[in-house]
Amino acid sequence: MSYLRRSSPLHAARASIAAAYCAALILAALLTKQPLILGAIGLATALAAAGAGVGRRVARSLYFSGPMVVLVVVVNALVSRNGLTVLARFGDWGPLGQVDPTLEAVCYGVVIGLELGVIVAVCALASATVDPDEVLRSLRRVSFSSALTATLATRMVPLLAADAQRIGEAQRSRVNGASRGAIMRAITTNALDRALDVAATLEVRGYGAARRPPRVVRPVSRHDVAFGCAGGLIAVLACSVSALHLAAFRFYPTVVGRFGVTQLLVAAGFVVLAVLPFLERRGIER
Amino acid sequence: MSVFELEEVTYRYPEATLAALDRVSLSVGEGELVVLAGLSASGKSTLLGIAAGVVPHFHGGTFSGRAEVCGADLREAGPAQLAEHVGTLFQDPETQVLMASVRAELAFPLENRGHDAVAVARGVEEVALALGIEALLERQTATLSGGELQRVALGAALAGRPRLLCLDEPTSQLDPVAGDELLGLLRRLNEEWGTTILLAEHRLERCLAAADRVIALERGRVVCDASPSAFLDWAHDAAPSLETPGARLLASFGLEPPPAGVKAARATLRAHGLLPPPAEPSFAQPPRRRRRRDASQPALRFERVWHELPAGRAILAGVSFELAPGEVLALLGRNGAGKSTLLRHAAGLLTPTRGKVSNSGHIALLLQNPGSYLIHDDVGDELPRAELVSAGLAQLIGRHPRDLSGGERQRLALAIVGGDEASVLCLDEPTRGMDRQAKAELAALLRERAAGGAAVIVATHDPEFAASFATRAILMADGRVIADAPPAEILSGGWYFATETARILGGHGGALTAEQGVAVIRADEAAGALR
Numbered sequence: 001m002s003y004l005r006r007s008s009p010l011h012a013a014r015a016s017i018a019a020a021y022c023a024a025l026i027l028a029a030l031l032t033k034q035p036l037i038l039g040a041i042g043l044a045t046a047l048a049a050a051g052a053g054v055g056r057r058v059a060r061s062l063y064f065s066g067p068m069v070v071l072v073v074v075v076n077a078l079v080s081r082n083g084l085t086v087l088a089r090f091g092d093w094g095p096l097g098q099v100d101p102t103l104e105a106v107c108y109g110v111v112i113g114l115e116l117g118v119i120v121a122v123c124a125l126a127s128a129t130v131d132p133d134e135v136l137r138s139l140r141r142v143s144f145s146s147a148l149t150a151t152l153a154t155r156m157v158p159l160l161a162a163d164a165q166r167i168g169e170a171q172r173s174r175v176n177g178a179s180r181g182a183i184m185r186a187i188t189t190n191a192l193d194r195a196l197d198v199a200a201t202l203e204v205r206g207y208g209a210a211r212r213p214p215r216v217v218r219p220v221s222r223h224d225v226a227f228g229c230a231g232g233l234i235a236v237l238a239c240s241v242s243a244l245h246l247a248a249f250r251f252y253p254t255v256v257g258r259f260g261v262t263q264l265l266v267a268a269g270f271v272v273l274a275v276l277p278f279l280e281r282r283g284i285e286r
Numbered sequence: 287m288s289v290f291e292l293e294e295v296t297y298r299y300p301e302a303t304l305a306a307l308d309r310v311s312l313s314v315g316e317g318e319l320v321v322l323a324g325l326s327a328s329g330k331s332t333l334l335g336i337a338a339g340v341v342p343h344f345h346g347g348t349f350s351g352r353a354e355v356c357g358a359d360l361r362e363a364g365p366a367q368l369a370e371h372v373g374t375l376f377q378d379p380e381t382q383v384l385m386a387s388v389r390a391e392l393a394f395p396l397e398n399r400g401h402d403a404v405a406v407a408r409g410v411e412e413v414a415l416a417l418g419i420e421a422l423l424e425r426q427t428a429t430l431s432g433g434e435l436q437r438v439a440l441g442a443a444l445a446g447r448p449r450l451l452c453l454d455e456p457t458s459q460l461d462p463v464a465g466d467e468l469l470g471l472l473r474r475l476n477e478e479w480g481t482t483i484l485l486a487e488h489r490l491e492r493c494l495a496a497a498d499r500v501i502a503l504e505r506g507r508v509v510c511d512a513s514p515s516a517f518l519d520w521a522h523d524a525a526p527s528l529e530t531p532g533a534r535l536l537a538s539f540g541l542e543p544p545p546a547g548v549k550a551a552r553a554t555l556r557a558h559g560l561l562p563p564p565a566e567p568s569f570a571q572p573p574r575r576r577r578r579r580d581a582s583q584p585a586l587r588f589e590r591v592w593h594e595l596p597a598g599r600a601i602l603a604g605v606s607f608e609l610a611p612g613e614v615l616a617l618l619g620r621n622g623a624g625k626s627t628l629l630r631h632a633a634g635l636l637t638p639t640r641g642k643v644s645n646s647g648h649i650a651l652l653l654q655n656p657g658s659y660l661i662h663d664d665v666g667d668e669l670p671r672a673e674l675v676s677a678g679l680a681q682l683i684g685r686h687p688r689d690l691s692g693g694e695r696q697r698l699a700l701a702i703v704g705g706d707e708a709s710v711l712c713l714d715e716p717t718r719g720m721d722r723q724a725k726a727e728l729a730a731l732l733r734e735r736a737a738g739g740a741a742v743i744v745a746t747h748d749p750e751f752a753a754s755f756a757t758r759a760i761l762m763a764d765g766r767v768i769a770d771a772p773p774a775e776i777l778s779g780g781w782y783f784a785t786e787t788a789r790i791l792g793g794h795g796g797a798l799t800a801e802q803g804v805a806v807i808r809a810d811e812a813a814g815a816l817r
Contacts, residue, residue, distance in 0.1 A: 003386055003426070004426050004428070004429070005387065005424060005425075005426055131386065131387070132386045133385045133386050133387050133389075133390035134390075136385075137390070137397070140397075151384060154386070155383075155384050155385075158428055159380060159381065162380065166653065166654075166655065166658045167658045167661075169630070169635055169653060169658075170653055170655075170658035170659045171659075171661075172635060173633060173635070173650070173651045173652075173653070173659070173703045174659065174702055174703060175648075175650075175702065175703060175704035176669065176670075176702075178661055178662075182661045182662055182667075183661055185661065186660075186661035194381060197376075197378065197381035198381050198384065199344075200340050200344055200365075200376070200381075201376070201381055201382045201384060202384065203339075203340060203343075203344055203364075203365040203366060203369075204338050204339075204340065204365050204369055204372075204373075204374040204443075205369060205384070205394055205395045205398060205442060206366050206369030206370065206395050206398040206399055206446075207366065207394075207398055208364065208365065208366030209366035209367055209369070209370075209398070210366075210397070210398035210399075210400075211398070211399070211400030212400070213397040213398075214397065214400075214401065214402045214403040214406065215403065216403045217403065
């Protein structure tokens, strides 16, 4: 929804490959709880976002998801009954019961928060670099009704954002302020009107009688190959590390994990694999 | 051969008490360019909706009679089926662009029709070249201006090479340059591709010259169906608000036939020895700092105001001017020139990145869509009763704001932003989609506010409207004031930002309206200055 075509290797790759590359990063983040490796995947995502020219957008999404990450850390520390190293005893908190935060619960919360942050960042990267038109087009070939819903939703987001800004400005110009409820009702009614307008446009563009869109044969670019290979290798590395327990990390009852050369190499591997495709800068303009 | 045929068609929208179309019979032949004229709510959009199939298939309601579009009976074919033959362009370009990129937008209707990949790619290239938007193909639709969006939406409507093209006020959001470009394009499509065009438009002076025929509607009924010249003849007696300034000018001298465009008007005046010599070409002088004649506080002052986007361009670049109480300013310029941003700064919705905006008293800002201000289900809930009474809107209490006419909505929104007591009244494109009658009422209201001591600024793309109320005009480009002068100077010397009368008379005597044109010609006649 925030896609903007930039001159970057990731934008130059086809949507399916760019999406697979991002999916591989998410898979890698989900398969490990090793803080060093999670941090490396986060760093890889940040470098990829910078390489794609969308660093600012990804940072903004992290800024907005920050409170959620903090909430995860705090809630886990307050509700978890696991861990042996008690940091403080807060006594009985009614419905929450005995609240005795432990070092292990805090560590686990921090790692889960880090994992969440990395996933949010990768999703923001995907949203800014994967061409939604290509995705919708592929979806239309598979499921028409899902594609219709997705098309409407995709178009409605920027449209409603613009409307909300207009209504907000209009309300700031009022002499007598309006209640929040009345404004919300107006925004909702407006959204319904806009949905009708967009639906009418879909109708007159022949979507109601649409046939399966043709398969587009597109030559495989160097960026398709590079990001396809990088995504595949990231997924293989993540699965191998998980299967071979190379980055095993335990939080309860006490924090046990290794920060050795192997983990360092795995972390470096993720960063290198994620960043390498960005070094090829030929043919990135469109 | 008929492309669009209606026989005794009556249509009523769901829950409406009055019919939007009432026993309408007409036939549009292949290759015709037909202009639909009429006041707001006369049935023009409904007629276009029938041609596109969205009426009644999408909107519902009660339909009787027979309608045939490109050989398909409307009872059997809906909008999706008709899309094979009919291209449609509605008023608001924002809701007519569905995809993220321009290329995907143009490909979308072709893909829906099941064309293979090669045909889709070729169709996209051809329509982009035909409309001159090939440079936009790789752009994201979110980054396009209003005019660019409208061209892309037109491209999507044309991509399938429709036999019939329906356009509902396509120029209402465009500046005069983009509007003229669009109309020129339609003319070329009609002449070179043979596309039949149905065009609903309020600014008739811009499109009658290209039309083969005009169909005028009034309360859902066809009241005139004739050539542009015959239509203007009819409008002179039966519907003066539809008469163009050029036709009014010639009618004042009893000249026939009424002119469909500037060229015809000039030819008729020349033939009767009434065409004054063209004014010497004058180029707008850079704005000079105005020296105030009195020491009173200006109502609004801009001092070297900049609005710079972070890591982006400067929307306003050192704008300076003063506005005295009672002054009525028309703010002109192309889409993206910085007019709306300037008004937002005037109202304090934005803070300058450099420079200073100062004012004396309350500033009321009415943004482009008055509907954004109306958030209740009853007009009576929008404002206290006393304020509605003092604004002369008490009779609207009990009605839903959506049911109001464009003019009523505008007046209500104006009351909501405190327009009655404001020392400065700012209006952003207030005439979008308004018919000439409503514009005349708005112009009268603005003059009345100015007479009461308020300073008024109106950003507009409509030179005829600007000429009807302004005492001063500012022309903006790229965030700068490039001319600041009386309207007669700015609106009579240009090609685009000029009224029809000014174009007919070549800017002679600074005449902007038909009435001023008559006075100038009579004065020249009396002085023996005419050829």
